[in-house]
Every structure is written in C-alpha cells, then in structure tokens.
Amino acid sequence: MNGDLLxxxxxxxxxxxxxxxxxxxxEVHAVNGVNLQVQRGQxxxxxxxxxxxxxxxxxxxxxxxPASTGVVRFDGMPLAEIGRRAxxxxxxxxxxxxxxxxxxxxxxxxxxxxxxAVHRIDTPAAxxxxxxxxxxxxxxxxxxxxxxxxxxxxxQRQRVAIARALVMRPELVxxxxxxxxLDVSVQAQILNLLQELRQKLGLTYVLISHNLAVxxxxxTRVAVMYLGRIVEEAPTASLFATPRHPYTQAxxxxxxxxxxxxxxxxxxxxGGYPNPLDPPTxxxxxxxxxxxxxxxxxxxxxxxxxxGGGRVECHLYSAPAEAHQVSEAVAVGS
Amino acid sequence: MTALLEIEGLAVEIPLATGTLHAVRDVSxxxxRGExxxxxxxxxxxxxxxxxxxxxxxPRRAMRSARRLALLGEDLxxxxxxxxxxxxxxxxxxxxxEPMTALNPAYTIGNQMLETIARHRRxxxxxxRDRVVQFLDHVGIPxxxxxxxxxxxxxxxxxxxxxxxxxxxxxxxxxLIADEPTTALDVTLQAQILALLVKLQHELGLGLLxxxxxxxxxxxxxQRVAVMYAGEIVExxxVERVFASPRHPYTRGxxxxVPVxxxxxxxxxxxxxxxxxxxxxGEAAGCAFRARCPLAIEACAGRHxxxxxxxxxxxxxxxxxxxxxx
Numbered sequence: 001m002n003g004d005l006l007x008x009x010x011x012x013x014x015x016x017x018x019x020x021x022x023x024x025x026x027e028v029h030a031v032n033g034v035n036l037q038v039q040r041g042q043x044x045x046x047x048x049x050x051x052x053x054x055x056x057x058x059x060x061x062x063x064x065x066p067a068s069t070g071v072v073r074f075d076g077m078p079l080a081e082i083g084r085r086a087x088x089x090x091x092x093x094x095x096x097x098x099x100x101x102x103x104x105x106x107x108x109x110x111x112x113x114x115x116x117a118v119h120r121i122d123t124p125a126a127x128x129x130x131x132x133x134x135x136x137x138x139x140x141x142x143x144x145x146x147x148x149x150x151x152x153x154x155x156q157r158q159r160v161a162i163a164r165a166l167v168m169r170p171e172l173v174x175x176x177x178x179x180x181x182l183d184v185s186v187q188a189q190i191l192n193l194l195q196e197l198r199q200k201l202g203l204t205y206v207l208i209s210h211n212l213a214v215x216x217x218x219x220t221r222v223a224v225m226y227l228g229r230i231v232e233e234a235p236t237a238s239l240f241a242t243p244r245h246p247y248t249q250a251x252x253x254x255x256x257x258x259x260x261x262x263x264x265x266x267x268x269x270x271g272g273y274p275n276p277l278d279p280p281t282x283x284x285x286x287x288x289x290x291x292x293x294x295x296x297x298x299x300x301x302x303x304x305x306x307x308g309g310g311r312v313e314c315h316l317y318s319a320p321a322e323a324h325q326v327s328e329a330v331a332v333g334s
Numbered sequence: 335m336t337a338l339l340e341i342e343g344l345a346v347e348i349p350l351a352t353g354t355l356h357a358v359r360d361v362s363x364x365x366x367r368g369e370x371x372x373x374x375x376x377x378x379x380x381x382x383x384x385x386x387x388x389x390x391x392x393p394r395r396a397m398r399s400a401r402r403l404a405l406l407g408e409d410l411x412x413x414x415x416x417x418x419x420x421x422x423x424x425x426x427x428x429x430x431x432e433p434m435t436a437l438n439p440a441y442t443i444g445n446q447m448l449e450t451i452a453r454h455r456r457x458x459x460x461x462x463r464d465r466v467v468q469f470l471d472h473v474g475i476p477x478x479x480x481x482x483x484x485x486x487x488x489x490x491x492x493x494x495x496x497x498x499x500x501x502x503x504x505x506x507x508x509x510l511i512a513d514e515p516t517t518a519l520d521v522t523l524q525a526q527i528l529a530l531l532v533k534l535q536h537e538l539g540l541g542l543l544x545x546x547x548x549x550x551x552x553x554x555x556x557q558r559v560a561v562m563y564a565g566e567i568v569e570x571x572x573v574e575r576v577f578a579s580p581r582h583p584y585t586r587g588x589x590x591x592v593p594v595x596x597x598x599x600x601x602x603x604x605x606x607x608x609x610x611x612x613x614x615x616g617e618a619a620g621c622a623f624r625a626r627c628p629l630a631i632e633a634c635a636g637r638h639x640x641x642x643x644x645x646x647x648x649x650x651x652x653x654x655x656x657x658x659x660x
Binding site for chain 1 (some may be wrong): 376520521525528532549552553554573578593595604605607
C-alpha cells in the first residue's frame with residue numbers, strides 16, 4: 001500500500017480474570033478495536049493514563065502477545081506469518097526500567113551481543129566487533145565491555161538497552177517509557193541519543209510515554225488512548241495546538257510546564273478513571289466529560305476526520321451525515 | 335514573630351565500610367507560615383534525607399548535626415525522642431511518595447486516622463470520628479463516612495494519597511513536608527492533588543516543604559525554590575528569579591534539560607549535563623559540580639564555594655559569582 005511499516009486493524013485483546021470455583025469469570029477488554037498506522041521514518045507517540053492499555057498494545061505490536069481478534073501487519077505481512085525469529089530481526093523493544101531489563105550476571109558485551117548470538121549471526125569475533133561499534137554509537141566507552149550492569153549508572157544502563165535493541169539493525173523500535181526511570185539530566189541525554197540514532201539509522205519509533213512534553217518533543221504523530229481505544233490521533237503539532245477530544249484537552253491541560261506564575265490548571269479531570277472491568281456505556285469518557293451530550297451515554301462515537309489531519313472519536317465532531325464518518329479501511333497516514 | 339522552620343548548617347553523615355558518606359552538607363533554609371518552599375534535585379542529591387532529618391526519622395546509622403534546627407523557635411536537635419513523637423503528626427507532618435506503603439494494609443482507613451487523633455488529642459470517639467469524616471470530606475473524598483471501614487487496597491491511588499493528606503492534617507500541623515507526593519500518580523491526578531495541597535495550605539496557613547524532581551511542579555506550586563546538588567543547596571531564591579535567570583551553572587543546565595514547548599524546536603537537541611554525580615564518600619575539596627561544569631576555572635578545584643548573596647533571600651554557591659574570589 002503506502003509507506004506503512006506497522007499497521008493495526010481492529011485489534012482487540014481480552015483477558016480472562018478470576019474464574020475460580022463457584023466464581024464467575026470476568027473479562028477485561030484491555031485493547032478494544034484499535035486501528036493505527038505507523039509510517040516508515042515516523043515517530044508515533046502513544047499517550048494515556050495508567051491502565052489505558054498502552055503497554056498491552058505495545059506487546060501486541062511486538063508480537064509478544066497475540067491479539068484476540070484483528071490483524072497486525074508489519075511491512076504488509078501479518079505478524080503471525082512472519083514468525084518470531086524473523087520479526088525479532090526487524091523490530092525490537094526498549095523498556096522503561098534499565099535496572100530490571102538487564103541480566104545482572106552477564107557482562108555488558110554479552111548483553112549487547114546476545115541477540116546476535118541467539119540468531120547465530122556472524123562469528124564470535126565479528127560479533128564482538130559489531131558490539132564495539134554499537135557501544136561507540138550509543139556513547140558507551142569501550143572499557144565497559146567487561147563490566148556488569150551493577151557497575152553502571154542508570155543512563156549508561158539505558159544506553160546498553162538501546163545498544164542491545166539496535167545491534168540487530170531493526171527497522172522499528174518500540175520504546176515503552178524509555179526515560180521515566182531516569183533523572184532529568186539523564187533523560188535529556190537519552191532523548192537526544194534516540195533522536196540522533198533515528199536520523200543516522202533511519203529508524204521508526206513507537207514511543208509510549210505518560211510524559212507529554214517528551215512526546216511533543218520527539219513524536220511526529222500522536223495517538224491518545226483511553227480505556228483500550230484510540231480516541232484521537234493526529235500530527236503532533238496539530239494535536240498539541242488544537243486538541244479536539246475533551247479527553248485530549250484535559251490531558252494537555254494537566255501538563256505542568258516549567259513556567260512560573262501560571263499556577264495550577266483549574267479544569268483538571270482528576271481521578272475517576274473508570275473500572276476497566278465495568279466500562280461506561282456509550283462513549284467511555286462520558287462520566288468524566290464536561291461537554292457530554294445526552295447521546296454520549298448510550299451511543300459509542302465513531303472515528304471522524306478532524307481539521308488539521310488525523311481523526312477523533314467524539315460526538316461533538318461527528319456530523320449527522322454518514323459521509324463524515326471514516327470507514328475503518330481508510331488509512332490515517334497523511 | 336518566630337520563623338516556622340529554621341535550619342542552619344544541617345549535615346547528615348552515614349558511616350560506611352569505605353568511608354563516611356556526606357549525604358547532606360551545610361544545608362540552610364527557612365520556611366514561614368503560609369509559604370511553599372520546593373526542594374528540587376536529582377536522585378541522590380540529599381532532598382529526602384534533608385526532610386527526614388527535620389522529622390528525626392533518619393535511618394539509624396545516619397548521623398545528624400546542625401548549627402540550628404528549630405520549629406517555631408523550639409530547638410529540635412536537643413529535643414528528646416518523647417518530645418519528637420509529640421511533635422510528629424501534631425505540629426509537623428509528612429506525606430510520602432507511595433501512599434500504599436505509608437498506610438498500614440491491615441487496618442481500615444478509619445482505624446488509622448482515629449489512631450492519629452487518639453495519639454495527640456483528648457477527644458471522645460464520636461467527636462474524633464466526626465473530625466475524621468470532616469477532613470476526608472475536606473480533601474474531596476466522596477461518601478467519606480462509608481470510606482472509614484475500607485482498607486487501603488480498596489482505594490485508588492489518588493484516593494489513597496488524599497487519605498494520607500487528610501490524615502496528616504487532622505491535628506492541624508504548622509509544617510507539612512511532602513516528599514514527591516504526586517510522582518506515582520498520572521498527570522491528570524497530579525494536577526488535582528497539587529491543587530488540593532495548595533488550597534489546604536492557604537486555608538490552614540501551613541508552611542509547605544515540597545520535595546520533587548519535577549521542575550514543572552516547582553514552577554507551578556512554589557514561591558521559593560532550593561536546588562540541591564551532591565548534598566548541598568547550590569542555589570536558592572524566588573521561583574520567578576530562579577527560572578528566569580538561574581545563576582548557578584547546575585541550575586542553568588537542569589532547566590535546559592527539560593523540553594518546553596515554544597522554547598525549543600521539536601526534535602532539536604536538548605541541553606545536557608555531561609558526566610555523573612561525584613561520589614560523596616570521604617572528604618570533598620572544591621566545588622562538587624566542577625567536573626561537569628562548562629564554566630569551571632582552576633580555583634574551583636581548590637576552594638569550596640560558599641553561598642554568594644544575590645539579593646533578599648537569594649543565593650548561589652559558585653565561585654564565579656563571588657567577586658572577591660574572581
């Protein structure tokens with residue numbers, strides 16, 4: 001089709017909960033009908049509150065968790081047909097916590113070289129060379145090759161995790177909260193590194209973060225997730241300049257930028273995140289929405305094109321005419 | 335009028351096998367009633383230990399010393415353990431980052447809150463219960479009466495943090511210390527909990543010492559800020575002044591690290607502070623920031639910078655600002 005590297009079509013994921021003796025089984029719809037496209041070279045930012053399904057969606061994208069229904073395609077091919085080994089060569093994750101994602105008993109060179117060893121790429125000597133190259137690329141001094149993760153700082157560990165993800169020269173990297181565990185000054189270094197590597201290696205990123213300032217800084221497109229659905233998706237500049245969905249508006253209003261004198265936002269939506277086991281009817285955001293219409297309680301909104309590109313899932317923007325509704329098949333990429 | 339909290343020359347030292355860890359070094363600060371001071375810095379800068387030494391809740395091995403440590407004029411460094419436990423929860427209280435670990439999972443909310451009152455106030459059970467409900471209501475917990483019988487695990491993260499705040503305010507303390515109170519919460523909740531703290535502070539005239547690593551929180555909540563690096567306050571001043579014209583190279587570096595929409599182009603490189611925090615074990619000579627400082631001069635290695643006054647209540651520890659040394 002077009003330049004979509006990753007494509008999610010009507011992806012759903014349900015989890016069974018409980019269901020012991022004499023107990024009713026309950027089902028959580030962690031991801032509920034997600035359509036997303038990530039174009040080659042893009043950075044797709046995925047934002048939302050904790051429990052909205054961001055990480056489940058990331059695991060589905062990586063092929064670590066099968067979707068209950070729907071299709072995930074990588075470079076036009078369904079993930080299931082690509083196979084795990086082949087997929088791992090083209091798509092890699094970077095996780096939040098560089099303290100728990102590295103084996104404390106392995107040396108740095110072995111950690112970074114592990115994917116190569118698993119896939120039996122190159123001779124051991126050639127592998128060592130590739131590891132050294134990778135370490136230089138992410139700014140790790142060569143003397144750390146024989147060190148253990150425990151001897152490294154948080155920023156260095158995250159550099160190791162990035163080197164391990166990139167040593168296979170993947171096309172897509174899924175970064176799940178890559179800087180949340182790091183201090184402010186280290187976070188800036190890692191963000192700069194991710195940006196530099198993207199340009200050097202022509203990478204595509206999916207960037208999951210609850211830090212909206214980070215997403216605004218790095219992402220080219222942003223998808224806002226609420227209770228398992230993408231409620232708004234648009235080019236970054238347009239989404240941050242003119243957020244359409246009341247949830248996006250509330251989310252952006254709660255961001256505390258370091259600008260003194262502006263005080264705290266008044267219209268915070270605060271708590272009241274619904275129980276995913278018992279989601280609200282109609283539009284899932286309506287109990288917290290200041291602009292809710294009577295119909296929001298009963299009718300689920302459909303995705304509608306929004307001004308400035310992208311789409312929004314809200315009754316405020318869906319004109320009664322059917323013509324305005326976006327059919328699922330229409331690609332979102334501009 | 336006596337100041338609410340006065341600290342001068344506070345130091346916390348932790349003896350280790352490899353030497354003494356100077357975790358907090360020569361910290362001086364003051365808070366007035368109704369004022370918010372933010373203590374900001376990266377992990378390991380000594381923010382939390384400073385807070386814990388005010389409450390006298392330091393880990394057992396840590397040793398505290400101070401030229402002056404006083405709450406409402408009362409010398410805390412000379413206070414007995416018995417006197418300290420009278421003051422804790424009563425005249426000064428502390429809210430922690432993770433309410434789930436700060437609340438006892440085996441007792442109901444009501445039990446834990448009533449215990450606080452029983453500890454510090456003579457009051458009938460009925461009156462105490464009414465007070466608990468009133469405070470839960472005050473921090474915006476719906477159906478407060480019904481919550482008393484609930485256990486911490488039955489509440490959401492935001493509600494738990496509200497319960498913690500209500501509990502800390504029960505005895506109307508003069509000083510509230512909040513250590514990263516919103517770090518574990520979503521942005522939407524963070525704004526709400528901070529707004530609640532600010533509102534209660536105005537109503538009750540509390541002095542608030544807020545510890546955070548988030549410069550956004552500092553800018554929006556505090557009147558004054560103290561920036562900590564390697565156990566020292568390297569710069570202090572009004573929030574407006576520090577954010578508009580930071581004088582210490584570390585403060586400048588820290589502010590440049592945060593992406594601010596409109597100030598930095600999307601995707602453009604952010605400012606960074608190269609290098610890592612120095613070890614605080616053993617005796618330190620010179621400025622602790624010099625190895626990472628873009629402006630360091632030879633003298634920085636030899637002389638330990640003292641705070642240079644920059645106007646009323648403002649100061650920064652940097653030799654370059656010290657006209658005598660420069």
